[in-house]
Amino acid sequence: MKISARNFLKGKIKTVNPGVVNTEVVVELTGGAEMVSIITKTSADSMSLAPGKEVYAIIKASNVMIGVD
Amino acid sequence: MKISARNFLKGKIKTVNPGVVNTEVVVELTGGAEMVSIITKTSADSMSLAPGKEVYAIIKASNVMIGVD
Amino acid sequence: MKISARNFLKGKIKTVNPGVVNTEVVVELTGGAEMVSIITKTSADSMSLAPGKEVYAIIKASNVMIGVD
Amino acid sequence: MKISARNFLKGKIKTVNPGVVNTEVVVELTGGAEMVSIITKTSADSMSLAPGKEVYAIIKASNVMIGVD
Amino acid sequence: MKISARNFLKGKIKTVNPGVVNTEVVVELTGGAEMVSIITKTSADSMSLAPGKEVYAIIKASNVMIGVD
């Protein structure tokens, strides 16, 4: 499926930290930076997310802010 | 100012495309990937965003989804 | 690609209203309700969105509120 | 109160799964599809959300993505 | 209608700046601060938003970040 979200960053899962309702997933992006994602535990479980798995971090453009030092 | 958002990705602005209300900013991230951001035109103008400027793409963790091929 | 977003609602595009930066897409969902989406014009163009096209409206669960009459 | 969010989908609560801070609410929409929502536990409690209750799933248009098979 | 969003801040509209698809609404909150909102032009028009009108700025708690100086 093709999706309208503009940002797909490739990486590998570093850690998966499940709560009761939500799960925190840390992805090590190709290029070295880290990306933290909060998704539902149900999603994380149904996608069998685990350290080492290759994934994409996906972000809708309207959710990206810009910062300047 | 320190902010609770978990994701700060360094990069350089590639293009700035202003609309009437919103502006589309494309950032070339360190590491090579691109990140597209939609912010208000007022913000883009007041921060003097222009190609070549060093910026951060900032994303709240709850706005990051995970995809698997 | 499988994505962590929990909500995929099937429908058919009713109208596409492009602005300079963003495009408004109205989807008639199977079941009869309407769903309005704002995506970037670049996405709408690259996906060739047009009335009659079969699409999914996709929503991350953390972006869904609940209302009671 | 009238609200600027464009999407109000009628349905009936199927399940309510409380965590410590957030609660997952699954709504069976009129028309048959399901919608998953994450709201604060405080909100879910103060609205007395429970299976069978008639509710609306409410979504701001800028949070709706479009997907194509 | 009661809504699960946790934040309802009372104020009065200061300016309404319509684009093609989205409209920027600036609200002067009771207490003095300003709040900027981007909603669809269709919503702003259908609610007859105009300077001086009493409104609420409404925000889902998961969209609020915290900053420290």
Added chain:
Amino acid sequence: MKISARNFLKGKIKTVNPGVVNTEVVVELTGGAEMVSIITKTSADSMSLAPGKEVYAIIKASNVMIGVD
């Protein structure tokens, strides 16, 4: 760091309620209103958020809805 988000509301933390993955932070805004925020527990811990601390509630304009009575 200067950030493109348009809304920075000054206040003082009233309560901090940690879950497993997310933490709920209630801020008493200057002017009297309250603002509820959900951030990751990791962020709340690393910023040492606690009652009485002076903070800003920060919101991207595209996440602000308008309501009318």
